[in-house]
Amino acid sequence: MKKNLPIALCFSLIALLAWQLGGQVGYRQLEQHGRDEAFRYSQLISNEIKRYEPIVALAAQHPQLRQALNSPEQPQLIDAANSIMQTMATIVASSDVYLMDASGHTIAASNYQQSASFIGRNFAFRPYFRRAMANPGAPAFYFALGTTSRVRGLYFAQAVMPNDGSEQPIGVITMKVQVTTLEQQWQRPDAARGSEMLITDAQGVSFLASRPDWRYRSIKPMDSWLQRQLVEEQRYDRQAITPLLTNALPTPWGIDAEYLMLAEQEEQRSYLSVSLPLPSEDWTLRVLSDTRPVFWTRILFLLVSCLLFAGLLLTWLYLRERHRREAELAERSTLLEQRVAERTADLEASNQQLLAEISERERAEAELKAAQQELIQAAKLAVLGQMSAGLNHELNQPLTAIQAYARNSQRFLQRGEQETVAANLGEIVNLCDTMAELTRQFKVFARKSAGLPSQVDLRQPIDAALKIIRAQDSSRGIQIDWQRPEQPIPVHGELIRIEQVLVNLIANAVHAVEAMPDGQISLEIQQDDGQITCHVRDNGPGLPADSEQLFEPFYTTKSMKQGLGLGLSISRQIMDALGGSLTGQNRRDARGADFILRFQPPRSAAQPAERS
Helix, strand or coil: CCCCHHHHHHHHHHHHHHHHHHHHHHHHHHHHHHHHHHHHHHHHHHHHHHHHHHHHHHHCCCHHHHHHHHCCCCHHHHHHHHHHHHHHHHHHCCCEEEEEECCCEEEEECCCCCCCCCCCCECCCCHHHHHHHHCCCCCEEEEEECCCCCCEEEEEEEEECCCCCCCCCCEEEEEEEECHHHHHHHCCCCCCCCEEEEEECCCCEEEEECCHHHCCEECCCCCHHHHHHHHHHCCCCCCCCEECCEEEECCCCCCCCEEEEEECCCCEEEEEEEEEEECCCCEEEEEEEECHHHHHHHHHHHHHHHHHHHHHHHHHHHHHHHHHHHHHHHHHHHHHHHHHHHHHHHHHHHHHHHHHHHHHHHHHHHHHHHHHHHHHHHHHHHHHHHHHHHHHHHHHHHHHHHHHHHHHHHHHHHHCCHHHHHHHHHHHHHHHHHHHHHHHHHHHHHCCCCCCCEEEECHHHHHHHHHHHHCCHHHCCCEEEECCCCCCCEEEECHHHHHHHHHHHHHHHHHHHCCCCCCEEEEEEEEECCEEEEEEEECCCCCCCCHHHHHCCCCCCCCCCCCCCCHHHHHHHHHHHCCCEEEEEECCCCCCEEEEEEEECCCCCCCCCCCC
C-alpha cells in the first residue's frame, strides 16, 4: 500500500494540472473564436452602413425631390417623387424611402400606395431627422423600431439642400433598411454552435440578437433618465424593455473576456462574453459563447494526461522489470558458462567422432553410387551380349551381299558394263550405311551416361530402342506397333538412361511373345493433366499375381541364359532417379502385360538432348 502512495499522488497532481490546463486552453479557444466572430460581424454591419450612406447622399441630389419640397402643393410633383422613391426602394433593396420637409412632415414615400403609408406623418422627433437638419453635409444614421410598421430598421437620412446655394436644408430624405438580413447572417452554417450575438445601444438595450427572446432586453439596470430618453426618441416605441438577468463570475486567469451567468427559463448557463465597440452609433457588439465545450476540452486533456501517465508508468515498470531480468539473466549466464565449460570437452570429442562417421558415410555413398552406375552399365552390356547373336546375323547378311556385289562388279567391269558396275557400287554403299547405323546405335547404347537430367523428346529414345531390338533375330515375325506422335513430347530425363529402360522393357516383351505365332508389341504415349506416360504392351502370357515381385533384384521368370533378374530392378531405379516411376500390370483389354513409364514434365526451357 505504501509503495503505491507516490504513484497515486503523482497521478492526482497530473490530473489536476491537466484539468486546469484544459480549462485555460478551452477558454482561450472560446475567446479567440468570439473575437473572430465579433470582427466578422462588425465588418458586416460596417459594410452595410457604408453601402447605404452614399446611396442616400446621392438620392438627396435628385432635382425632382427638390421640386417636390419647393412646391408640395402641386400633385404632379408629389406623384413623381413617390414614383422615384418607389423605384429607389426596389433598386437598393430597402424597405421604405420617404421625403420630409423642414418641419419633419412626410410629403412623399415609397409606400404611398399602402394603407400604412408614411405620407402625412411627422417624424421630427426622430434623432436621425434632427441630426440631418443640424449637419446637412453628413448623412445621419439611426436604429429604431418603426412606430408605423412596427418593424426594426436602420435609418439613413440626408438633408436636401436648395438650388440657390443656401445652407438651410429644405427637407430630409430617409431610407429604412430592415435588420432581419443581418441577424440571418449570424445563423449561417459556419457560425459556431453555442455562440450567440447581441448588439446593444448606448443605453445598454439590445436591438439586434441571434435569439428572439434577447431582443429589447437591458444588459444593465436603467435609471429613470435613460427611460425618459427612450420614450422621447420613441426608438422602441411602446416595446417593454426587460432586464436580462446576468451575474458576473470570476474571470479565468489570462482571459480578457467577461465570464457571465445568464438565467434562461429557470435554467442558468455560463457564457464567455467578448465585447467589441462599434463607434458609428456608440453601439457594443457582444459575442456570447457557451462554456460547456470547455468541460469537454478539460475531459480530453484529462484523458490524454491519463494516457501519458499510464504510458510513462508502464515504461517505468517495463524498464524496472527489464533491469531485474537482465540481472537475473546475467547470473544464469554465469552458471550456464560454467556448465558449458564442463561439457565442452565431451562435445568436442563427440563432434570429432560424428565428423568421422559423416566422412565414412559420404565415402560409402560415393562407392554405392559408383557401384550402381557400374551395375547399370553391366546390365546394358549384358543386354548387348544377349543381342550379339542377332547383331552378327544382321551384319553377316549385308557382308554376304557386299561380297556378291563386289564379285559381280569385277565381271561387269571386265565386260565394260559401267552402268551396272555403278549400280552395284551404290548398293554396296547403302549396305555399308545400314551397317554403320546399326553399329552406331549399339555403340551409343553401350556408352556410360554422364549427363544430368534435362529436357528430352520421348520419341527419340523409343526410336533408338526399336532400332536395337529390330536388329535381333528373335524380333523377326513379331509385329511391333509404335504409335509415334507427330509433335515432340518433352519430358524430364536423360536420353541414354531412358533408352536403356525401353530396350529392357521391349526386350522382355520380345521374349514373352517370341514363342507365339501372332506375337504383338505396342508402344503408346499418353498425356493427361500434365502427366506423361508411355505404355509398353504385349500379348504374351502376362504377369504373375504379385507384379511388384518382378522388380526385386535377381527375381526372374526366364532361364539363366536369358538374364539374371536385374533388368526390371535397375530400370525402376533409373526411373526413380529421374523423378518418374515404373509399374507393371496385366492388360485389361486383352491377354498380356502392360508396363507403364511415368515421366515428369520438363522443369526448364532447355532444348531436348540430341544423340551423337
